[in-house]
Amino acid sequence: NLQATTTLYNGVKMPWFGLGVFKVEEGPELVNAVKFAIKQGYRSIDTAAIYGNEEGVGQAIREAMTEYGIKRDELFITSKVWNSDLGYESTIAAYETSLRKLGLEYLDLYLIHWPVEAKFVEAWRALETIYKEGKVKAIGVSNFQVHHLEKILKDAEMKPMVNQVEYHPRLTQAEVKAFCDNNGIQFEAWSPLMQGQLFDNPLLKELANKYNKTVAQIILRWDLQNGVVTIPKSTKEHRIIENSNLFDFELTKVDMGKISSLNENDRVGPDPDNID
Numbered sequence: 001n002l003q004a005t006t007t008l009y010n011g012v013k014m015p016w017f018g019l020g021v022f023k024v025e026e027g028p029e030l031v032n033a034v035k036f037a038i039k040q041g042y043r044s045i046d047t048a049a050i051y052g053n054e055e056g057v058g059q060a061i062r063e064a065m066t067e068y069g070i071k072r073d074e075l076f077i078t079s080k081v082w083n084s085d086l087g088y089e090s091t092i093a094a095y096e097t098s099l100r101k102l103g104l105e106y107l108d109l110y111l112i113h114w115p116v117e118a119k120f121v122e123a124w125r126a127l128e129t130i131y132k133e134g135k136v137k138a139i140g141v142s143n144f145q146v147h148h149l150e151k152i153l154k155d156a157e158m159k160p161m162v163n164q165v166e167y168h169p170r171l172t173q174a175e176v177k178a179f180c181d182n183n184g185i186q187f188e189a190w191s192p193l194m195q196g197q198l199f200d201n202p203l204l205k206e207l208a209n210k211y212n213k214t215v216a217q218i219i220l221r222w223d224l225q226n227g228v229v230t231i232p233k234s235t236k237e238h239r240i241i242e243n244s245n246l247f248d249f250e251l252t253k254v255d256m257g258k259i260s261s262l263n264e265n266d267r268v269g270p271d272p273d274n275i276d
């Protein structure tokens with residue numbers, strides 16, 4: 001079901017499915033979308049300091065908890081430290097700022113947003129400190145390639161619990177996904193719908209017909225069956241519902257393979273090796 005979870009290597013349970021809020025500005029559209037999603041059964045919300053919407057996300061969470069009788073520990077809230085705040089002291093301060101804006105006492109997951117080469121090791125030390133002090137339930141990274149992860153694993157005390165990367169049928173990330181799977185790092189997809197660029201794909205349309213589902217549902221189901229946490233974004237109520245109806249069908253192995261063979265190593269976002 002919609003609230004099914006994967007267990008991170010430290011024992012924390014993370015929903016397989018959630019709502020992303022990238023490019024949703026502060027205001028009623030944001031608050032309504034997050035509240036509506038929670039009302040529909042979503043339990044995981046993915047934001048970031050750079051999205052500039054943590055205050056509205058926090059407001060929506062508080063209102064949803066009161067209005068729908070949901071407890072904080074039923075929710076899974078993720079935010080991310082932005083590039084300009086990477087460093088030991090600055091990352092610890094950024095975490096406190098995110099908590100204050102969200103109006104929360106803790107986050108479920110805090111991620112290094114991008115692997116800025118000169119700074120991510122120090123930032124990881126800061127996340128370890130925050131975690132050891134019990135201020136966050138889980139820590140992880142985003143947009144890390146294998147070589148970035150190897151650098152962390154080499155001298156860090158803890159390995160990341162999650163790696164959130166761009167992942168969709170045109171970018172299947174075989175190398176980093178295998179590395180994460182083999183190291184107990186939960187793999188999470190961002191832009192799972194390729195920001196809307198996959199809806200005309202003939203194979204995905206054919207499969208949507210075959211399963212009597214939508215293209216979005218086919219793609220998101222492919223994520224789940226690949227063991228990938230997924231966080232599609234929408235502010236439209238009918239799509240928030242549509243994207244969550246993934247738990248009443250199963251793609252065959254052959255169809256899973258066909259979807260994966262759409263890979264072209266094609267990105268919508270920046271290349272993690274060109275970040276500074």
Ligand code: NAD
Binds near residue numbers: 190196231
């Ligand atoms: P997405 O792939 O989720 O696509 C969202 C777009 O698809 C929206 O414009 C929406 O209008 C459209 N859409 C959604 N559901 C649809 C449906 N059922 N039918 C038709 N159109 C539909 O793109 P995204 O927002 O970039 O990615 C999802 C989340 O991932 C973000 O909101 C954010 O939380 C996270 N993210 C993280 C990073 C990172 O660097 N860590 C980068 C980008 C996004």
